[in-house]
Amino acid sequence: MTNGPAAPRRRGIRRSTTAGGGAWIGILPFTVYILIFLGLPLYEVVHGAFTTDAGQFTWHNFSTIFSESQYWVPLKNSLILSAWTAGVGAVFGTWLAAAVVAGKPGGMLRRVVSSGSGVLAYFAGVPLAFAFIATLGRAPGGVLTVLLKHIGVDLYAHGFNIASLFGVGLAYVYFQIPLMVILITPALEGLRPQWQEAAQSLGASRVRYLRHVAVPVMAPAFIGSLLILFGNALSAYATALALVGAAIPLVPASINDAINGNVLVNEDRIALALGVEMILIVMVIMVGYWLVQRRARRWLQ
Amino acid sequence: MFTRNRRAPGRSTKVRFGVPAVGVMAVAACSLGISSAANAGINWSSVKSAAAGGGLPALVKAAKAEKTLNVIALPPTWANYGKEISAFHKKYGIKVVSFNPDGTSAEEIQALKQDKGRSSEPDAVDVGESFTAAPDPSLFAAYKVLTWKNIPAAAKDSNGDWYNDYGGYISFGCDMTVVKTCPTTWKALEGSQYKGDVTLNGAIGEAAAATDAVYAAALNTGGSLTNVQPGISFFNTLKSDGNFAATDCNAPAVIEAHQCPILINWDYLNSAKSYGLPASFAAHWKVVDPTGKDFAGYYVQAISKYAPHPAAARLWEEFLYSTQGQNIWLSGGARPIELPAMVKAKTENKTAYNALPKVTGTPALPTVSQSANAGKTIAAAFAAS
């Protein structure tokens, strides 16, 4: 724990270094809010997943989703799709953010990119799907497809199809990157050039900076944002619906089918169990993240 | 013709709830624009016919006092619903609030279940037939329109919970800039020249049009109204052969972008006009009713049991089943349920009637229970795989 600069010890400082009751009161509004507005709906979900319509406890919903292949395939697809779009989004987003942050602070580029990222991070669903269809859809609809055909490259003949999971992934990357830009920019802005120069003057090479300085410091922010991107892709649905609507093998689609189709096939509790499954996946990843962080912290000392 | 059925007010023997008709009229006239339940002398939520509420004028008055009508999942270009809504508004001055126009029948039923007490709960719904076998205690309020007897017996619930409104035949819509020939039979869809071409409107099991496409395929691949398995296999084969394209052709923009080379949909929906497509696209769009067994599907109207505007809901139904309302559907290319009766009475819109898509072959019309069972089987088979 760092000590403050050599300032006279006063009541103020002593109070600020101990975890007093004041802190708990400070986070009370947040805690209460979460309990009501996140806790209650989640309770409904979890409770519903573990009970039958008559109100009795049951494992049935979970045994179904973990044993039937109709639920395994979407799970596998969702995990793969979310992982690669999160990875691509995180890496390219960081590069883009770095390119912007290296410019003039407060300049036009910074403003345009931050506003644009805010908009595009939420640009999803039918408009996004349509934008990709208009670009990479089957000829004669896709502008880029047609252009490439003119120069002899026939995408669709080579097996590409925008109405596929890969196409959905491309569309996801479109909002993952801006999201990453927004999330990682504050961390990048906190990097101070003098530190690089100072470290350089201490004789360390560039690679050593990256390894011992930049990466460890950026790591929590990077990995935390990566996690967000993963969760974001995992629960995204509207874009996939618009692109491959008639046959999507993804978990949110299973959930939607189960919830909406339940007027015909009584499956809404399966949907809730699937929702719990998604929460479990992310919890598992969070634990992994925490373990990595602990190690990184030891490494930093 | 229906006007002759109007009961004269004051024939209190027709009023079922023991409230004197005169008192009803007076109180209805004084009721303000709040939910009529508590304030008016008559509770329109439990009124089962216009007569029971004191006649059509009483209904009109009460509906006008409610000022608003909530509808759901009614795209303006679907069977000319835009015109239905604007004509209704013009005639009675009631504001029609249209929620979730792209919604599916499943979402409509969910809204009825979940939005009791909300001011935006749908007052009436228009759902696919397979959705009327709702497992809950009925979400619908029984009501018989003035033209009740013009609706065939097989097309309505004897209690008045629901009633068919309009229908059409499953057809193929072809984007001639992408496909060279438009298939005219179901078997032709399996042709190798149609790789990645066959598309649907919505997801099977959720949207009535998509579910009924499977039903229609069943009839033409060896199945029957009670055996839909061949249809399920047919679509699975299309998928494994690569002929089926996963693109959801619900959004007309996607059709305009040439992503729906062969679109299976109701014939009244499959026209370039009803998709709102520009003239340049319409010139290359062709609609074909495939030969063989023609699958006819009708949609169903029902009033919500907990409608926030019960009088307006009932007036809306009266309007839809009036000659005017039925003809508006007819001019949208759909076949209104009272069409046979109207043709007999010569009240149908002749131009629209003649413009209906020509149907060859033998029409097949499932009963409600057949529809419901088929829907369940199909939905289960295609659930998220």
Add this chain to the structure above:
Amino acid sequence: MSIGPSGPGGVGVQALLGELEEAPTPQQPTRRRGRPRIWRVVILTAAVIFFLGPLIASAKYSLIQQNGKYGFNNYSQILSNGDLRRSLFTSLEIAGLTAFIVVSLMLPTVVLVRLRMPKLTLLLEGVTILPIVVPPIVIASGLAQLQGSAPSWMITLWFNHPLTALTPIYVVLAMPFSYRAIDTGVRAIDLRTLVDASRSLGASWFSTMVRVILPNVETAVLGAAFLTIALCLGEVVIATIMLYITLPVELIQVGALNPGVSVALSVLSILFVFLLLFLLSFLAGRRRGSTSVRVI
């Protein structure tokens, strides 16, 4: 002299090592101001192509009018639509309130946890990531079930109005991104030193939060606010299922008229939200240089 890790006193080697350099950019040679940075140009150009390309391709369809010719008919149809005004106000109200609540809840919590209760960090992260993992349709379903079993006074007072009904849910939906943005911003400053200094000078917690911490995490807070506003102006799943007429919901209805209009609408909404956020970015005032710390 800046109050920061390079300040006087034994701040420790950790702080020095904690000095960060420019982002992980392996291609970058020794930096010197004024030299054209090729990597920046390459990345920015690629970004422009990747992000503007699909939008332009979309826009092409928005320019195809009903009569088949190219023109701005679809746009004029939208702009002359007066009904949108009401839902626009509704959505802006919701967006403003949501952003305010999100920042007011998250900033103190993040600061306090980091300062006093670091062990709670993992729990906090876990909780704030939950809303993003649960698909909106499940949340909408849970919410609808709550509504179904709610007493009628609650329905009349609470669920009937989008401002009261949607805002609390949107706050929750906005949490994952906002938490991450604010957390990153708070990590990037020397929180303890700032707080210690401020408190030792006699400032109250509230003052410290608003006048010392907030200005230094401006980018992060603004990012969180932007994301929240964009969320509120674009969220349709829950609003549609719960039968509220907000701007994005109404836009879909207008778009139902014809496909050209619906595409024109998405182009217009992007432009509108972009402009809104762009203008808001000027509220942040001058971006601070990376060495100075701002205090109001």
